[in-house]
Amino acid sequence: MTPIDFETRGSCAVITINRPDARNAISPEVAQGIEDAIDRLEGDDQLRAGVLAGAPPVFCAGADLKAIGAGHAAQLSTERGGFAGLIRRERTKPLIAAVDGPALAGGLELALSCDLIVASEAATFGMPEVRRGLIAGAGALFRLPSKLPFNLAMEYVLTGAPFDVEVAHRHGLVNRVCPTGDALAVALELAERIAENAPVAVRLSRQVMIETHGLADEQAWVFSDQANEEVMATEDIAEGIRAFVEKRAPKWSGR
Numbered sequence: 001m002t003p004i005d006f007e008t009r010g011s012c013a014v015i016t017i018n019r020p021d022a023r024n025a026i027s028p029e030v031a032q033g034i035e036d037a038i039d040r041l042e043g044d045d046q047l048r049a050g051v052l053a054g055a056p057p058v059f060c061a062g063a064d065l066k067a068i069g070a071g072h073a074a075q076l077s078t079e080r081g082g083f084a085g086l087i088r089r090e091r092t093k094p095l096i097a098a099v100d101g102p103a104l105a106g107g108l109e110l111a112l113s114c115d116l117i118v119a120s121e122a123a124t125f126g127m128p129e130v131r132r133g134l135i136a137g138a139g140a141l142f143r144l145p146s147k148l149p150f151n152l153a154m155e156y157v158l159t160g161a162p163f164d165v166e167v168a169h170r171h172g173l174v175n176r177v178c179p180t181g182d183a184l185a186v187a188l189e190l191a192e193r194i195a196e197n198a199p200v201a202v203r204l205s206r207q208v209m210i211e212t213h214g215l216a217d218e219q220a221w222v223f224s225d226q227a228n229e230e231v232m233a234t235e236d237i238a239e240g241i242r243a244f245v246e247k248r249a250p251k252w253s254g255r
Helices: 028-043 065-069 108-113 128-132 140-147 152-159 165-170 183-195 200-210 217-232 235-246
Strands: 004-007 012-017 048-054 095-099 102-104 115-120 124-128 176-178
Touching: 004 028, 012 028, 012 183, 048 108, 095 108, 095 183, 102 108, 108 124, 108 140, 115 165, 115 183, 124 165, 124 235, 128 152, 140 152, 152 176, 165 176, 176 183, 200 217, 200 235
Parallel strands: 012 048, 048 095, 095 115, 102 124, 115 176
Antiparallel strands: 004 012
16 A cells, blocks of 8 residues: 555645554655655646645654664655655645644644645644654754744744644644544645636745745845746736636636
């Protein structure tokens, strides 16, 4: 059985970590499987957005400590994606984490590497690495403080204590909260709403927001103006205007 399931639903891809007996922990096979799945998502022009989920009842419990103990820690990363084949991966298409259960350690870092997070009432988050003599080395030490208030993120990292979905949503880490069992459906609905829009405009909007986060306005305008010039030259902008005038849904070419 492959540890990664990949399916297409309309213009969206659903990537599922399928190791429920191991709490969906990241093994070498999972890391390579996620990288391969992102390759499929990025390489298919018909796919506009993706959802990353874990087979219930856990999103992901982080690194497979048995693999680390067996000397396979390096294999939990890929050359392009880093840990889990995703943490450092350069992407162009939006990816939504569907968290329906615990997202701990590297599991939280997986969610943080996505563009949006949908979480159910059963979701919990935490960085327990310090309890095991480790640090959160897959991005949480700088990504979590950009999502939560700095002192709060510091507390969770230094204590290793978990926090619930209410805290995550209140402070903007989570975009949507839904009933237990519905995270995938809600995330897919959000992905489909994104996929309805012009793909070049979505890609460039995402890119500019990432590149300009934290920059001064003077620097940010450079990226924004470049993206605006690029999108104004696309076929899709003409189609978007025609569709608006003709009161119909646009048919995007992605060009």
